[in-house]
Each structure stands twice: as structure tokens, then as C-alpha cells.
Amino acid sequence: AAFVTFDDVSLAYDQSGNAIEDINLSIHEGEFVAFVGPSGCGKSTFMKLCTGLHAPTTGSIQVDGEPVAGPLKISGMAFQNANLLPWRTTLDNVLLPLEIVKPYRHQFRKRRDEFVGWARKLLKTVGLEGYEDQYPWQLSGGMQQRASICRALIHQPRLLMLDEPFGALDAFTREELWCVLRDLWEAQRFTVVLVTHDLREAAFLADTVYIMSRRPGRVIERRQIELPRP
Ligand code: ADP
Ligand code: ADP
Numbered sequence: 001a002a003f004v005t006f007d008d009v010s011l012a013y014d015q016s017g018n019a020i021e022d023i024n025l026s027i028h029e030g031e032f033v034a035f036v037g038p039s040g041c042g043k044s045t046f047m048k049l050c051t052g053l054h055a056p057t058t059g060s061i062q063v064d065g066e067p068v069a070g071p072l073k074i075s076g077m078a079f080q081n082a083n084l085l086p087w088r089t090t091l092d093n094v095l096l097p098l099e100i101v102k103p104y105r106h107q108f109r110k111r112r113d114e115f116v117g118w119a120r121k122l123l124k125t126v127g128l129e130g131y132e133d134q135y136p137w138q139l140s141g142g143m144q145q146r147a148s149i150c151r152a153l154i155h156q157p158r159l160l161m162l163d164e165p166f167g168a169l170d171a172f173t174r175e176e177l178w179c180v181l182r183d184l185w186e187a188q189r190f191t192v193v194l195v196t197h198d199l200r201e202a203a204f205l206a207d208t209v210y211i212m213s214r215r216p217g218r219v220i221e222r223r224q225i226e227l228p229r230p
Helices: 043-050 090-100 104-125 141-153 171-188 199-205
Strands: 002-012 018-028 032-036 058-063 075-078 159-163 191-196 208-212 219-224
Touching: 002 043, 002 191, 018 043, 018 191, 018 208, 018 219, 032 199, 043 058, 043 159, 043 191, 075 141, 090 104, 090 141, 104 141, 104 171, 141 159, 141 171, 171 199, 191 199, 199 208
Parallel strands: 032 191, 032 208, 075 159, 159 191
Antiparallel strands: 002 018, 002 058, 208 219
């Protein structure tokens, strides 16, 4: 069944015309989709529409059968910069959503030990066992990004939104993290929307790749990827 649906969606920020235009698509629950296009084609705008941070100028967006009205609570997000809080350890950075997001925040004090167990397990999955008590400045860029992916997933969101999550990493680390992400997704099957300008990254990770044109951002191609993967 469709999990995210865009019907004839356009968005104009101002008089200068549409930033994205005539987007029609649907994303299945558990699908991994990637949006690829040049800078300024509206990838971040698309992301903000999915998560309800912007409303479309025309058209409609549904997530899980409901029109999106206001910020979506079922999503986790990661960006080009890991944006870890410098005064918190790795473990406490990963726990953050559980302190903020319903229903966990009401249970945080009572269930803290259990939540710490979830965070440790997730950190282990991404290869950060032993770094729980380190501060962000003690971690490499790749390790910080691993932690930020854990933070995006700790509250078990149904939708994971990734905006150029590996853009700041060297090529070697980037490809390592592709595998980390792919393993997490294969184990848990959340829905992923990845925005990137790296076509190789999109083809390696996603089931479906949408290619966006330059402004106004339109979907000019939708490609199903069926390559055998390592
Ligand atoms: P991308 O993420 O692909 O680089 P964006 O979604 O950030 O693209 O931007 C798409 C277009 O919309 C660009 O031309 C950008 O300058 C414009 N834009 C983005 N955000 C705003 C905003 N808040 N106000 C006005 N124009 C914006
Ligand atoms: P990216 O291309 O990585 O999305 P940008 O530097 O284009 O990042 O945009 C950073 C922020 O500024 C985004 O939140 C975007 O919505 C906003 N923005 C981009 N272009 C404009 C603009 N022309 N006017 C106002 N805000 C903008």
C-alpha cells in the first residue's frame, strides 16, 4: 500500500515561480527511494513537504492515509552535518529523541535503563561499541554520522528522511556507511527517503530513484533499480 502520496504537488516560496512542480508519486511502506538532482532542484523542499515543515502551494500530500498537517511525528532525520550536541556523549546524543518524542518522553525516567539498552544495541550495529561515553569532538566525521543515524532511528520511526547524509565524508567512509545504512534498512524495513546529488549512492542504496530537473524541480525520470547487490 502507498505510504507517502504526492498528488500534483507544486510549491512556490515567493513570486519567483515554483521551486518544485507537478510532483506525482507514491512511496510504499518499507521502500527505499532516492531523489537525485543538481543543487537547487528542490530536493530539500521535497523533504520539507514530506515531513510537513512546508505546505504545498497546490496539490496534496498524504502520509499513512492522512493529509500531512504540521510537522510529522513518525519520521527520523539526518543531514549532511551530524549536528550532535557537543556537551553530550554519543550515548546521550542517541537518546535525545526519546526525551523529546511522544510517547517515549513521558516514560523516559522510568524506562531509562531499557532505552539505554536500545541505544547501545543500535550503536553496536553501526560499529560504535566502546564509543558510548565519548564526546562528539573525540569521534571522526564518519563516526559522528553513524551516531546521527542512530539518533534518527532510536524512536523507531516509520519514515527515515536523509538529506545528503554522507556528503561531508571522504569516499571510503561514505561507501562504508552505505553498507551500514543498507544493513539497518534490511533488518528493520522502515521507509527511507534519501536526497543526494550522488547518482552512484542513489543507485547503490535505493529501490527506486527519482531524477529531478533543474528549477523548477520536476521528476523527469523514475527508475527501478534491480541490480544484484553485494
Ligand atoms: P536543493 O535541496 O535541491 O538544493 P532546495 O529545495 O533547497 O533545493 O531549493 C529549491 C529552490 O527553492 C532553490 O531555487 C532555492 O533557492 C529556493 N528556495 C529554497 N528555500 C527557499 C525559501 N525558504 N524561500 C525562497 N526560496 C527558497
Ligand atoms: P541545500 O542546498 O543544502 O538545501 P541551501 O543553502 O540551499 O541548502 O539552503 C539552506 C536553507 O536556506 C534551507 O532551509 C532553504 O530552505 C533556505 N533557502 C534556500 N534558498 C533560499 C532563498 N532563496 N530564500 C530564503 N531561504 C532560502
